[in-house]
Amino acid sequence: xxxxxxxxxxxxxxxxxxxxxxxxxxxxxxxxxxxxxxxxxxxxxxxxxxxxxxxxxxxxxxxxxxxxxxxxxxxxxxxxxxxxxxxxxxxxxxxxxxxxxxxxxxxxxxxxxxxxxxxxxxxxxxxxxxxxxxxxxxxxxxxxxxxxxxxxxxxxxxxxxxxxxxxxxxxxxxxxxxxxxxxxxxxxxxxxxxxxxxxxxxxxxxxxxxxxxxxxxxxxxxxxxxxxxxxxxxxxxxxxxxxxxxxxxxxxxxxxxxxxxxxxxxxxxxxxxx
Amino acid sequence: xxxxxxxxxxxxxxxxxxxxxxxxxxxxxxxxxxxxxxxxxxxxxxxxxxxxxxxxxxxxxxxxxxxxxxxxxxxxxxxxxxxxxxxxxxxxxxxxxxxxxxxxxxxxxxxxxxxxxxxxxxxxxxxxxxxxxxxxxxxxxxxxxxxxxxxxxxxxxxxxxxxxxxxxxxxxxxxxxxxxxxxxxxxxxxxxxxxxxxxxxxxxxxxxxxxxxxxxxxxxxxxxxxxxxxxxxxxxxxxxxxxxxxxxxxxxxxxxxxxxxxxxxxxxxxxxxxxxxxxxxxxxxxxxxxxxxxxxxxxxxxxxxxxxxxxxxxxxxxxxxxxxxxxxxxxxxxxxxxxxxxxxxxx
Numbered sequence: 001x002x003x004x005x006x007x008x009x010x011x012x013x014x015x016x017x018x019x020x021x022x023x024x025x026x027x028x029x030x031x032x033x034x035x036x037x038x039x040x041x042x043x044x045x046x047x048x049x050x051x052x053x054x055x056x057x058x059x060x061x062x063x064x065x066x067x068x069x070x071x072x073x074x075x076x077x078x079x080x081x082x083x084x085x086x087x088x089x090x091x092x093x094x095x096x097x098x099x100x101x102x103x104x105x106x107x108x109x110x111x112x113x114x115x116x117x118x119x120x121x122x123x124x125x126x127x128x129x130x131x132x133x134x135x136x137x138x139x140x141x142x143x144x145x146x147x148x149x150x151x152x153x154x155x156x157x158x159x160x161x162x163x164x165x166x167x168x169x170x171x172x173x174x175x176x177x178x179x180x181x182x183x184x185x186x187x188x189x190x191x192x193x194x195x196x197x198x199x200x201x202x203x204x205x206x207x208x209x210x211x212x213x214x215x216x217x218x219x220x221x222x223x224x225x226x227x228x229x230x231x232x233x234x235x236x237x238x239x240x241x242x243x244x245x246x247x248x249x250x251x252x253x254x255x256x257x258x259x260x261x262x263x264x265x266x267x268x269x270x271x272x273x274x
Numbered sequence: 275x276x277x278x279x280x281x282x283x284x285x286x287x288x289x290x291x292x293x294x295x296x297x298x299x300x301x302x303x304x305x306x307x308x309x310x311x312x313x314x315x316x317x318x319x320x321x322x323x324x325x326x327x328x329x330x331x332x333x334x335x336x337x338x339x340x341x342x343x344x345x346x347x348x349x350x351x352x353x354x355x356x357x358x359x360x361x362x363x364x365x366x367x368x369x370x371x372x373x374x375x376x377x378x379x380x381x382x383x384x385x386x387x388x389x390x391x392x393x394x395x396x397x398x399x400x401x402x403x404x405x406x407x408x409x410x411x412x413x414x415x416x417x418x419x420x421x422x423x424x425x426x427x428x429x430x431x432x433x434x435x436x437x438x439x440x441x442x443x444x445x446x447x448x449x450x451x452x453x454x455x456x457x458x459x460x461x462x463x464x465x466x467x468x469x470x471x472x473x474x475x476x477x478x479x480x481x482x483x484x485x486x487x488x489x490x491x492x493x494x495x496x497x498x499x500x501x502x503x504x505x506x507x508x509x510x511x512x513x514x515x516x517x518x519x520x521x522x523x524x525x526x527x528x529x530x531x532x533x534x535x536x537x538x539x540x541x542x543x544x545x546x547x548x549x550x551x552x553x554x555x556x557x558x559x560x561x562x563x564x565x566x567x568x569x570x571x572x573x574x575x576x577x578x579x580x581x582x583x584x585x586x587x588x589x590x591x592x593x594x595x596x597x598x599x600x601x602x603x604x605x606x607x608x609x610x611x612x613x614x615x616x617x618x619x620x621x
Contacts, residue, residue, distance in 0.1 A: 051510050062435035075516025082510035088373070091506075095562075100292065106450050107497065110290035111280045135562075155515065172552050245275035 001191060002027055002120065002156040003048060007057035009028055010043050010215075017043045018215040025159075030185050030192045032202040034238050035212035041195045044212070048193065049080035049161045055056065061159075075103035079157035083164050085148055087136040093147045094132040100154035103189070122153035126180065142173030149180060160184065162194035166201070174198075178205045199236070203218050203250040204226055211235045227251040296565055298560045303571035310578035311355055315347040316584050333415035353476040353540050354577045354595070356484045358538035362573020363495055365548030366555070366564035367530035370502045371523055372432030378549035379534040380412075382439025386446035388535050389415020393450050393465050397501060407483045410530070410539025417442055419529040423526075431509065438607040443552025471596025473581050474528030480540045487536040492570065495529050499566045502526070506563045544580075544597045547573050553606075 003025040010018040018040040025031055025048075025220040033041040048059055050066045058065045066074050079100075087096055100122065101115045123129045126146040131139065136147050145165060152160055162181065166174040178201060184190045196202045202209055203223040210220040213235045219226050232240045237253050245252040282289035315327045320342050323332075327337035331345040365378040379385050391413025392406055404412075425431075425438040450469075453460050467474070501522040504512040512519050534548065552564030553574035558572070559565050580598040587593070 046510075049514060051513055069289035071513065071518050072516035076516065080510070082508070082514070085508055088506050090560070091562040095506075098278070098608075099503055099515065100505065102319050107500055108286075108290075110287045111282055112287075112289055113282070115289075116280070151511075152514075 002168065003059070003159055003191070003193070005044075005048060005057065005059045005060055007241050008044070008047055008239070009055050009056035010047050010052060011055050012043075016055075016215070018047070021216060022057075023210070025193055026208050027191050028185075028189060029207035030181065030194070030205060031208040032206035033193065033195045033210045033212060034197075034199055034202045036104075040075055040215040041212050044086065044193050045161055045163050045193065046082075047081075049078065050074060051080065051082070055157075073101050075155065075157070078159045079152045079155045079160065081148055081163065082163060083249065084167060087148075089137050090135050092118070092133055092135055093123070093128055093139070093150070096147055097128075097150045097154050102145075103155065116204070118154045118156050122150040123184065125153055125169055126150040140173075142169050142176060145169060145173070145179070147178055149177065153184065157190070159191040159193070162192065164197060166196065166198070174201065181190070181205065188225060193254065199227070199232070199244045199253050200245070203252065204245060204248045215250075223250050224225045235259035253267045262264060282608075284503060286617060289621050293559075293561075296559050296561065299555075300451075300571060301352065302569050303555075303568060303575055305354065307358075307571055307574045307578065310575060310582060312568050314351045314354065314582055315343055315580055317582070318342070334618070343549040344500045348582075349478050349481050350476040351483050353484060354473050354581050355574050356481075356488050357473075357537040357544060358574035358577030359570040359595075360484075360548040360573070361531040361544060361577070362551035362555070363492060363566055364530040364533035364537070365503065365550075365573070366552040366566050366569035367394040367495060367526055367533075368514040368548070369552050371530075373506065373508070374432055374436050375553055376549070377436045377439065378552070379434065379530065380543055380545065380548050381443065382436060382533055383417045383421060383441075383443030383446055384414050384534045385538050385548070386418075386443045386450070388538040389469055390446040390450045390453070391416065392468070393453050394537065397453045397461050407480075407536065407539040413446075414430040414531050414535030414538060414559065417446060418527060420462055422527070431489040432470070459589075463526050467592075467594055469595045471542040471599065472592075472594040473541055473577075474592045476541065480498070484536055484540045491529055491532045491536070493531055495533070496566060498522070498526055498529060501557050502563065502566075510589055541592070542596060544577055545600035546607065547576050547599055550599075550603045550606050551576050589592060 005021060006025045008018055008021045017117065021044065024269060035041045042194055043052065046204060050071070052066065053245050058067070060066070061069070061074065082208060090174055097119050108115060126149055128143065128146055128150055131143060136144055138232050139147060142259065149165065161236055169177065181192055182195065183203060185192050203244055206223055208220065209223050209226040211218045211226055211231055218235055227242060229240055229242055232238055232253055240253050240255045279292040279294060280290065300421055308325040312327045314320045314325050316324055322339060322342065326335055327343055328340050329339045329511050333340065368377050368379055368382070369375050391409045395404065395409040397603040421435060421439045425434040454465065457465065460520070501517055504517040505516045505519065506521060511520050554567040555572040556564045559568050576599060577595060581595040584593040584595050586600045
């Protein structure tokens with residue numbers, strides 16, 4: 001299953017956000033798109049998911065243009081969880097997750113054994129089995145996000161796109177969701193592309209980092225290759241030091257701000273360079 | 275799975291999720307609707323009992339009873355029944371597509387468009403050959419087309435349809451006002467009774483086109499309604515789940531417009547039914563979005579019940595059914611608004 005974009009131009013009305021961008025998503029890996037606000041990272045993800053029609057260029061799934069394929073067929077290959085989706089008031093978790101099966105169902109076949117297995121499995125993977133009867137709008141933020149991810153899991157697509165899945169979640173729930181994404185990748189072999197805000201989380205959870213600025217890809221590769229003080233400075237306009245995350249062994253970014261630098265107060269930095 | 279009641283057959287390979295409460299509510303509403311349908315036919319200068327009406331329906335009993343039931347009273351009851359079904363179902367379609375309980379066809383200008391066309395036909399004297407049905411259909415479709423074009427910016431969103439629709443609605447209301455202002459007195463009188471929604475003049479000639487159009491549109495809405503399962507999750511999620519969102523919305527809107535236009539042409543824009551019936555049905559069933567079939571049955575119960583009340587409180591005046599549904603519907607709308615504000619959304 002390969003997903004790639006060729007010469008993409010993406011625009012809202014007259015404002016071109018992304019121009020002439022090409023990308024090949026590494027199959028079987030977790031790719032994370034990072035970049036400052038309004039750099040076009042969500043726009044790119046939306047185009048990869050056919051939520052946005054490119055002005056020029058194309059997105060191909062296994063060599064076929066996703067805009068030429070029937071949308072239902074795309075939905076069996078490629079799942080997308082948009083940013084902050086809203087469920088109708090009172091919709092239960094079970095009902096939401098069941099709707100993830102839509103691309104596999106027909107008018108008369110709404111609950112095949114495959115549907116049942118997928119929904120049960122998705123609820124178990126997201127630890128929502130006991131909450132299946134509860135309305136989605138009454139859940140905590142973390143549970144709600146897990147319910148939406150469960151819907152995307154039940155869709156059983158080899159490729160899964162997630163637009164800022166950790167927004168509005170507290171730290172514990174952010175880690176929950178990201179660990180769940182890693183499970184999906186490692187245990188079920190799904191290709192994942194997600195947009196993340198937090199660079200350190202991107203470094204920890206990504207196999208492949210795509211750094212964007214002003215609608216183009218600045219650089220991409222493993223976190224260790226990509227995340228350097230120079231790149232962070234170019235992409236986020238922030239000076240930083242990069243060290244090693246003592247927990248995961250991945251790059252850890254420590255930004256430098258105008259205040260609060262240790263030498264400001266005449267205190268020696270312990271051990272010199274961090 | 276405990277959370278869902280499901281069934282699965284091997285031959286034929288049919289399977290699905292059952293909703294016991296939905297089925298129970300639909301059965302009760304159908305029974306109440308049928309009772310009101312029969313009860314409505316007992317009222318008149320020649321009083322009949324419910325038993326006599328039912329006997330006449332199955333071609334038994336007194337010959338004159340049968341004449342009274344079939345020739346005089348059934349057209350009114352049938353138009354009430356069908357118009358209620360049409361408005362209830364159309365309201366459910368519009369409210370779900372736009373994800374907004376206020377987006378019923380009588381708020382966003384579809385009914386107003388049909389009204390303007392019919393009033394223009396009567397006052398300006400054109401289209402007398404076309405008849406009210408065709409004019410209502412043209413007006414409703416015209417308003418819908420205008421809303422769709424004005425709301426279109428690389429696709430439409432539910433919210434924009436509501437905003438543009440309210441604007442179009444007021445345009446049509448002023449056009450209707452202008453036409454009435456220059457109408458002759460007897461023309462205006464003929465129009466005003468129709469404008470509030472009226473079953474008084476229903477004849478078999480109204481029933482025919484209405485019955486045929488409903489026989490096509492109601493099953494179509496039920497089949498196409500499958501798209502609402504994903505559309506109600508928002509456009510992006512719906513596309514992600516393989517729904518052709520723009521096509522689905524256009525076809526569903528056209529179906530809804532057809533229901534409203536044929537219903538309006540037959541009985542006038544019966545106030546608040548399309549707005550209130552889906553919301554009542556939603557609360558009865560306890561579902562997150564208005565259920566199509568239950569909304570249709572609720573609409574029928576509201577119109578038939580409203581007509582019965584209209585004829586009971588002022589038996590000598592031909593009080594239009596729309597006056598009753600409006601009087602009951604307006605407080606309901608206010609209640610809905612306060613609730614929507616408190617919840618911070620309009621689920």
